[in-house]
Amino acid sequence: xxxxxxxxxxxxxxxxxxxxxxxxxxxxxxxxxxxxxxxxxxxxxxxxxxxxxxxxxxxxxxxxxxxxxxxxxxxxxxxxxxxxxxxxxxxxxxxxxxxxxxxxxxxxxxxxxxxxxxxxxxxxxxxxxxxxxxxxxxxxxxxxxxxxxxxxxxxxxxxxxxxxxxxxxxxxxxxxxxxxxxxxxxxxxxxxxxxxxxxxxxxxxxxxxxxxxxxxxxxxxxxxxxxxxxxxxxxxxxxxxxxxxxxxxxxxxxxxxxxxxxxxxxxxxxxxxxxxxxxxxxxxxxxxxxxxxxxxxxxxxxxxxxxxxxxxxxxxxxxxxxxxxxxxxxxxxxxxxxxxxxxxxxxxxxxxxxxxxxxxxxxxxxxxxxxxxxxxxxxxxxxx
Amino acid sequence: xxxxxxxxxxxxxxxxxxxxxxxxxxxxxxxxxxxxxxxxxxxxxxxxxxxxxxxxxxxxxxxxxxxxxxxxxxxxxxxxxxxxxxxxxxxxxxxxxxxxxxxxxxxxxxxxxxxxxxxxxxxxxxxxxxxxxxxxxxxxxxxxxxxxxxxxxxxxxxxxxxxxxxxxxxxxxxxxxxxxxxxxxxxxxxxxxxxxxxxxxxxxxxxxxxxxxxxxxxxxxxxxxxxxxxxxxxxxxxxxxxxxxxxxxxxxxxxxxxxxxxx
Numbered sequence: 001x002x003x004x005x006x007x008x009x010x011x012x013x014x015x016x017x018x019x020x021x022x023x024x025x026x027x028x029x030x031x032x033x034x035x036x037x038x039x040x041x042x043x044x045x046x047x048x049x050x051x052x053x054x055x056x057x058x059x060x061x062x063x064x065x066x067x068x069x070x071x072x073x074x075x076x077x078x079x080x081x082x083x084x085x086x087x088x089x090x091x092x093x094x095x096x097x098x099x100x101x102x103x104x105x106x107x108x109x110x111x112x113x114x115x116x117x118x119x120x121x122x123x124x125x126x127x128x129x130x131x132x133x134x135x136x137x138x139x140x141x142x143x144x145x146x147x148x149x150x151x152x153x154x155x156x157x158x159x160x161x162x163x164x165x166x167x168x169x170x171x172x173x174x175x176x177x178x179x180x181x182x183x184x185x186x187x188x189x190x191x192x193x194x195x196x197x198x199x200x201x202x203x204x205x206x207x208x209x210x211x212x213x214x215x216x217x218x219x220x221x222x223x224x225x226x227x228x229x230x231x232x233x234x235x236x237x238x239x240x241x242x243x244x245x246x247x248x249x250x251x252x253x254x255x256x257x258x259x260x261x262x263x264x265x266x267x268x269x270x271x272x273x274x275x276x277x278x279x280x281x282x283x284x285x286x287x288x289x290x291x292x293x294x295x296x297x298x299x300x301x302x303x304x305x306x307x308x309x310x311x312x313x314x315x316x317x318x319x320x321x322x323x324x325x326x327x328x329x330x331x332x333x334x335x336x337x338x339x340x341x342x343x344x345x346x347x348x349x350x351x352x353x354x355x356x357x358x359x360x361x362x363x364x365x366x367x368x369x370x371x372x373x374x375x376x377x378x379x380x381x382x383x384x
Numbered sequence: 385x386x387x388x389x390x391x392x393x394x395x396x397x398x399x400x401x402x403x404x405x406x407x408x409x410x411x412x413x414x415x416x417x418x419x420x421x422x423x424x425x426x427x428x429x430x431x432x433x434x435x436x437x438x439x440x441x442x443x444x445x446x447x448x449x450x451x452x453x454x455x456x457x458x459x460x461x462x463x464x465x466x467x468x469x470x471x472x473x474x475x476x477x478x479x480x481x482x483x484x485x486x487x488x489x490x491x492x493x494x495x496x497x498x499x500x501x502x503x504x505x506x507x508x509x510x511x512x513x514x515x516x517x518x519x520x521x522x523x524x525x526x527x528x529x530x531x532x533x534x535x536x537x538x539x540x541x542x543x544x545x546x547x548x549x550x551x552x553x554x555x556x557x558x559x560x561x562x563x564x565x566x567x568x569x570x571x572x573x574x575x576x577x578x579x580x581x582x583x584x585x586x587x588x589x590x591x592x593x594x595x596x597x598x599x600x601x602x603x604x605x606x607x608x609x610x611x612x613x614x615x616x617x618x619x620x621x622x623x624x625x626x627x628x629x630x631x632x633x634x635x636x637x638x639x640x641x642x643x644x645x646x647x
Binding site: 007008011012015018019047048049050053057062063064 | 457460461464574575576577578580581583584
């Protein structure tokens with residue numbers, strides 16, 4: 001057993017950390033306050049290869065492994081969780097499925113602009129009536145010539161207002177299929193930027209599809225195999241969200257530790273009080289456990305081994321750690337923690353979503369239970 | 385001659401800034417066993433060389449260093465930033481070299497490369513010597529520009545502004561020459577991911593003193609003229625006064641400084 005990162009992984013981690021501390025963290029409070037998606041930042045990230053960490057070199061990516069990508073997400077999310085989710089959805093929910101399921105022609109055409117950050121990726125699966133029960137989606141794909149007209153409304157599309165490439169799931173005669181649509185497609189329109197509890201620096205919109213045309217060349221994978229693509233994508237995607245939660249939890253812990261060593265009450269540092277020591281000891285312990293779960297899931301994926309259960313465990317545990325620790329951070333900072341003078345309250349608001357998106361904690365438990373009990377792929381019946 | 389064909393950048397691994405620096409009480413030398421990092425000052429020298437390379441792709445940038453074998457881990461960052469290759473002089477006998485002995489080793493390594501331009505940072509962040517560039521230029525009998533706040537290469541010459549207390553001196557030297565850049569000259573780039581991934585494929589050469597035609601007693605502690613007699617803790621900071629801002633912090637600070645005739 002070896003808990004060391006490789007030299008390359010350490011260097012990539014150091015780069016992401018240095019960049020996040022210099023160019024993201026100082027602006028995170030303002031982006032949060034102004035609900036601003038920092039579009040210009042993604043060009044900068046792409047220049048350094050951070051928009052395509054684990055994308056093969058011949059498609060314009062950096063060709064690093066999945067664990068390196070996870071390390072990058074952790075560092076970005078530590079500075080700004082909204083930036084973290086934008087990169088996560090762009091990479092593991094849009095670019096990676098294209099790499100994995102695309103034909104050579106599709107890969108050559110669609111992946112390099114995503115890798116260069118010229119286009120930001122978005123994943124459009126969820127609808128008003130289909131969240132956890134994703135297979136109940138109602139968006140229609142009607143045959144039209146050698147392609148399909150897609151009609152329906154997608155909901156909570158991360159990166160929606162800024163995306164150039166959308167991975168859209170729609171139901172046709174053969175079942176659910178996956179389509180790749182450009183933002184310029186006639187009949188495709190992101191609408192209604194949602195106001196959220198946190199992640200104010202990320203864009204979350206609806207996506208209106210009104211007869212948007214997808215030629216056959218834009219069908220990803222086989223017709224009717226879209227649900228499989230969506231589920232396989234979420235298998236890896238949830239490791240990314242676990243990394244995002246890990247970044248948030250680490251930010252909360254580091255803030256708490258630093259503050260406890262400085263803040264004085266009753267003539268001593270609050271870190272000298274056992275009440276605070278125990279909180280920090282628990283946080284440090286759980287953070288370690290969280291990190292190991294996330295890195296193991298990524299490591300399994302890099303080895304080409306099944307990682308669905310490991311990823312679900314990581315996301316289930318780390319998102320809960322992030323939610324609880326960000327609350328503890330506010331408690332340790334006291335009144336200051338409740339104000340916007342410190343980032344603790346932002347961490348707290350940002351953390352909650354990690355228990356919800358890319359599979360709620362309840363769905364993660366379902367995935368884990370099915371895996372450990374040897375139950376079938378889908379325990380929940382879905383309408384035909 | 386247009387842009388120089390070959391630029392050598394002297395770089396050094398120093399203890400990571402986050403690590404507590406420790407002096408070995410036996411040898412009175414800096415303990416270099418912990419995590420290392422590239423000397424920040426040297427990254428400005430590398431950046432300046434890489435800018436020449438950006439403008440003319442035929443330029444070769446070679447990093448020349450002396451240090452323990454593990455220093456290669458730090459030097460790889462220079463390759464990730466864009467340097468073409470690294471030459472690391474590593475030899476047990478070189479340990480304990482002072483700046484004069486170090487200049488002897490590096491001069492030999494540089495002679496072997498015969499670059500058109502040698503660039504250095506102004507000092508190392510661990511020992512803060514700030515004389516290596518002068519010693520190197522002297523050994524190599526090359527003109528030298530120090531504290532360069534800009535660098536322009538044209539018609540076989542290097543032209544720099546040197547920052548002074550009152551403004552700039554503009555200095556020109558014929559190539560080949562040695563330029564020690566100030567840390568105000570540029571903002572070093574980040575290594576890109578592709579750079580990091582590609583670094584391990586670039587040449588990383590380690591050479592010994594024998595390879596350079598040097599005998600062990602010419603360098604290291606034996607070849608050094610500096611002797612460290614004692615080392616001490618820095619003096620403890622005087623009494624500090626903490627001013628909490630209750631709307632009058634600025635006034636209190638001015639009062640404090642005025643009382644000591646600082647203002």
